[in-house]
Amino acid sequence: MSSEKEGTSAPPETDFVCGIEASALLNCVASKQYTEAKCKPLLQKLRACIEKKKVVKFSLLSDEEATNKKPEKGKKEAEK
Secondary structure, eight states, rough: OOOTTTTTHHHHOOSTTTTHHHHHHHHHHHHHTTTTTHHHHHHHHHHHHHHHOOOOOOOOOOOOHHHHHOOOOHHHHHHH
């Protein structure tokens, strides 16, 4: 079913801790209508989430993608 109001949708599903907040901030910064004042509240939301969930490092890859990543050419040659 679609939402009752056009142009509204649920937040994107994410497996990342604070992923929704991070995505919102990145999209704000990437927007053609970027202004620091517009994005600052999103930065504050992300910071609050990070502190609450005690995040120490972000990655743009899921844990599964990071562990299945192919070794770099230099590392593979060093193993031979």
